[in-house]
Amino acid sequence: MNMAFDGIVLSRVTELLNETIVTGRISKLYQISKYELLMTVRAQNENKKLLVSIHPMYARVQLTQLNYPTPDFPNALTMFLRKHIEGSFIESIEQVGLDRILKITLRGRNEFKDLVEYHLYIEIMGKHSNFILTNKEDKILECLKRVSPSDSIRIMQPGITYSYPPLLEKKNPFENRPETTNLVKEFEGFSKDLAEEVTSRMEQGEDFKTIMNEIKESKELYITRGDKEKYHVIPLHCFGKKIDQYSLFDGLDAYYQFIDQKDRIKQQTSDILHFIQKEYTKNVNKLDKLEKTLFDSHNSDEYRIKGDLLYASLHLIQKGMKEVTVDNYYDGAKMTIELDERFDGKTNANHYYNKYQKAKNSLKVLEEQIEKTKEEINYFDTLNTLMDNADYYDAMEIKEELENMGYIRKKNVKKLKKKTHPHYDVYRTRDGIIYVGKNNLQNDYLTFKMASRNDMWFHVKDMPGSHIIVHAENLDEYTMRLAANIAAYFSKGKYSSSVPVNYCLVKNLKKPHTNKPGLVLLGHYKTIYIDPDDSFYDELEKVEDAR
Structure with missing residues (x-):
């Protein structure tokens, strides 16, 4: 669960969102991954990007400066959300107490040009995080993660009336002083990391009210560097001495840019990686079979020897015999040779000569196939390594390469503007x-x-x-x-x-x-x-x- 983005951090995010995008117009919406929505908001004469993530580990709401890859073609959910949200104005943004729930009220016009009101509820609750769109009466129109009765008591489905999850009764830390040492249980919005920092400061003589005033005035994010990086809106000195300071939203970008990037890329490009790994495994198995066949072919001289011995012993062989034991004049020992009982000795000898010739002829073909298969293994091993370091655009170019090489079929989709060069x-x-x-x-x-x-x-x-x-x-x-x-x-x-x-x-x-x-x-x-x-x-x- 992403407790770093606690209720206190959300309170500061909410205030900054109110200062920057309230009265703004949502001009575009994208679903950039299974867990993420990206909205372009035109506010204060510029475009701002509002990122909403309901990822089980990295859920958050923020304005972002990062460039996120957007799908070329919207899915059904995106089309539905665009129909209701795009063109709407943000009327208000409010946090539910100091819990990690944000309510955004929108006003816009429907397809009949009637004024309508919508509510966006963003719940940041670990694996239960969600994004819910409702009408004015809070009837759910759609949600990013649908929850059925079999999954939870709290149902999240279109047509259901939205209600808040059960909220614990805790005190507001901006209005009350602590009466216990367990700040997480006593106060709204406190994570364990923040509680540990506040407790440490109080033990050093700092006043609780002074600390809370510092939090209330903060518009920064402080990232404590170390084996486990942590962040908050005040420096977390108790977790390390190396602390970097950012503006709030730049800090969230800096912290999450690489943490959740690989997860997003994995979602968006899992089909490409699966294909590469499948082809690699297929060729490794193919090489094993080819090398076994090559080994058997190198032993083809045994077929020629058996043919020679059968010709030298025709007087011992009659139709109906399943085997014959003859003198092996190559090594002076006895050899038992299997026969096809339907044929005489001469025909059986010719069968062994044919096997010898076939094995001899196949050696060159096998060696060529083995060389080609090794090249395929090296090729897909290379692609697998490149995918490990790829961002979305790198992976899409790997897919383009596979299409150009004929490994995967090109989809018949609307032709996009051709790039002059790869990125x-x-x-x-x-x-x-x-x-x-x-x-x-x-x-x-x-x-x-x-x-x-x-x-x-x-x-x-x-x-x-x-x-x-x-x-x-x-x-x-x-x-x-x-x-x-x-x-x-x-x-x-x-x-x-x-x-x-x-x-x-x-x-x-x-x-x-x-x-x-x-x-x-x-x-x-x-x-x-x-x-x-x-x-x-x-x-x-x-x-x-x-x-």
Whole structure:
């Protein structure tokens, strides 16, 4: 349960939302994942993005500056919500006490141009979090997560009248002083983390009312860094000394940007990852069978020997016999040979010669199939590694690659505007620019189209990973190790130590004769060894996200 976003944090969020988007008009709505809605609100002469998440671990409401990928085509729920919400004005935003429930009142016009009132209820309650749209009389029109009678006593279905969940009777901490040491049980809106911080401060002589006034006036978010990062609207000194300060909504962006990104990407791209993993497993199993068949084919000489021995012993064989024991003049021992009782000795001998010839002819085909299957295994192993570091756009380009290669069928959908190039990440360092490709299309584009001949290229040795291009006038050891770290981090060796990274000038690279993208042939190159970590993020400035 996301207790970091407690009732006290929501109270500060509510006040800032009232200051920024009340009277604003909802111009667009998207469902960007199973748990998230993104609304564009036109308020105070600018567009603001309101994010609502009912994720079991990361539920929250906030304004965001981040760019979230939106579906090209809306689902049925999105169409329904757009019909009722888009074009409506936000009349009020209020928190229910200090509980984690937000009520947003909207006014707009229906399809008959009549004035209508809608209510949005956002409940932030761990796995029970929900987003509910009701009419003026609080009859549920739709909800992001429907709850049937078999799942809970509290039903969430269209047609049911909305009611608040059971609320505990607690005191308002802004109006009362503590009478017990258990602040969570005594006061509304308190999480365990906040209670621990307030208790620690009071033990050091700080007055409770003073602390609550600091909370009430706060428009900031403080993130305490450490093994377990925590945040609140006041610094949580009791959990660590390294604390970063942000404005409230920027702080929520900073905290959740990477925490829930992978979960969102997993939801949006699970079908692609499943296909890649299935193809990888299929080819691994295929290789095992082919190698067993190849082993049997290498033993084909046994068929020829049996044919020779049968021809030498025709006088011992008659129709109806199931086997014959003959002298093996190759090793001086006896050999028992199985026979087809329907045929004579000569025909049985020819059957063994035919098996020998077939096995001999299949060797070349088997070796070709084994080589091709190994290439497929390496290809899908590469895609699997790239998916591990992919954002939504990277994953969509991997899907595009699979479609272009004929592995998956292209859907007959409305044709979108063709991109001039794949997107890729661009960072500025103190000595130049670093370009990062995170899928095969990006890697090919950066290495063979965008890069200059004298740019430096980095890639992990003998493992799948990103192509890193460095454009710098003077490439010093600092920048080289930085680029090598990025190459190792965005590779299959991400969690290894002393990872070998090859580097060379782009002019020393050639594209092999293959239809598989992302592959290169190296000319003159050197190797550097690196322990990968994510420290490079602190040393780089992201200057562009080329899309």
